[in-house]
Amino acid sequence: MCPISDLPELANEIGLQAMCNHPNVVNLKEAFTTRTEVCIVLELVDGGCLTDILGPSIFFPEPCIARICFNILAALYFMHSQHQIHRDIKSDNVLVGRTGEVKLADFGFAIALTQEDSKRTSVVGTPYWMAPELIRGDV
Numbered sequence: 514m515c516p517i518s519d520l521p522e523l524a525n526e527i528g529l530q531a532m533c534n535h536p537n538v539v540n541l542k543e544a545f546t547t548r549t550e551v552c553i554v555l556e557l558v559d560g561g562c563l564t565d566i567l568g569p570s571i572f573f574p575e576p577c578i579a580r581i582c583f584n585i586l587a588a589l590y591f592m593h594s595q596h597q598i599h600r601d602i603k604s605d606n607v608l609v610g611r612t613g614e615v616k617l618a619d620f621g622f623a624i625a626l627t628q629e630d631s632k633r634t635s636v637v638g639t640p641y642w643m644a645p646e647l648i649r650g651d652v
């Protein structure tokens with residue numbers, strides 16, 4: 514839940530996530546407002562985020578890494594085919610279910626491209642996860 518004053522910023526996120534019906538994207542179940550709050554109901558992915566699963570002392574076999582990469586790339590391929598860009602890919606935004614499903618989440622920085630605006634020049638995302646040339650504005 515978020516304050517109702519955040520609705521203008523959340524509208525894009527809610528709209529884009531509602532249009533992403535794909536097995537590797539967290540499903541938006543419902544979004545509604547009360548007098549004071551915006552409520553966003555998402556599919557439960559009960560294993561948590563990838564960040565919580567990874568660690569220096571945790572052995573992560575290569576086939577598991579390949580499966581996660583494949584599923585995230587499938588989600589991104591779908592989004593790009595819909596002319597959408599996520600713009601904040603990181604392990605915090607990758608959810609893993611207890612039965613192995615992998616889903617992309619958090620559409621806060623996502624945008625849709627249009628005929629008139631077919632590329633983006635703004636740089637957004639989490640700086641620690643961005644390429645240095647993007648942060649410097651070299652591209």
